[in-house]
Amino acid sequence: MGHGPLPWIASLHDLEVISRVVDRPAEFLLYLRRRTNSGVAKHYRGSDELDLFMLFMDGGLFVEDDPDEIHHRYPRTPPPTRTARTRFEREARPTFVGTHTDPVDAWMYWIEGSNPDETEKPVFNVDPSAAALVDFLAAGKKPGWLRVGADLLALSGPTQRKLAANVERIVQRTEQDLNPHTLTQGFASTHGYLTFFARTMPPAADRDVEASLLYTYMLTKKHQVGSDRSFGLLLNPRGRIEATMYMNHPSGDDEALDELGRAIGLKRTWKKPKRPPALSKKKRKRRRRR
DSSP states (O other): HHHOOOOOOOHHHHHHHHHOOOHHHHHHHHHHHHOOHHHHHHHHHSSOOHHHHHHHHOOOOOOOHHHHHHHHHHTTOOOOOOOHHHHHHOOSOEEOOOOOOHHHHHHHHHTTSSSSOOOOOOOOOOOHHHHHHHHHHHHHOOOHHHHHHHHHHOOHHHHHHHHHHHHHHHHHHHHHHOOOOOOOOOETTTTTEEEEEEEEEOOTTHHHHHHHHHHHHHHHHHHHHHHEEEEEEEEEETEEEEEEEEEEOOOOOHHHHHHHHTTTTOTTTSSSSOOOOOOHHHHHHOOOHH
16 A cells, blocks of 8 residues: 555445534544544554544544654754653554444434433533634634644643643733733644744734734744744734734745844744753762852
8 A cells, every 4th residue: 555644444324423423624634634644543443433433532542643753854843852752652552442432322313313312412522722712713714724723623631721821821911011922832743733823912002013023923933943834813912813824835945034033033942952061969069068
């Protein structure tokens, strides 16, 4: 079959059930990513497609990406840590998926009339903050809504909550000091490298000016780190979204963007700060005596 993702083969019945259960197109795209991902296809086995699907809906069906492979693909991501390598080695093992279809079976029987007890439809396990943003993007099909939606849903629950908390933090800082604040976070995986941006507006700021500043920062930072797509939020002082931006142009050499990045003071965020030389045991003992 050659190299590349394994093909996903499913019955029409399973596809029909899956289409009736998922609430968001981004959920289905994420499921396709997981089922055609070489890590999941290699390590997960199950006798029924719907068992795998329901494990996915519950927040499972996930294999850590090889951190060295990701760093090789995107060299301007932070270098792999020992913890990341250990976690990958620990989780990349064969897993047989047992029966997970009881909730969807009960719901299907109820809507088809063979189960007299009202049963709630299974829903995807996602943090409410991430779900709200994904739904906001899907409303009106804002640029990047499907791909970014799947990227956000792919994040772990703790990562989704941390991202929401970081966005809330810059909103609070603007409320306190009336200055703009920014947030940048990168999420690289086998399915691409998303850089996420947020910028807050002071109360009296001009929306178009603030949007232009966010656009320039996104453009130069995306180029600098070599991400293949970027998404940005412009927020008013109450945390309401004033504008969204999406970029997915190919990365490559661009001297003008290099110069612009230097002019606005971009930092090399993928570089580890140099640590001061370690003190000898004698020096540490002397310091403790003071």
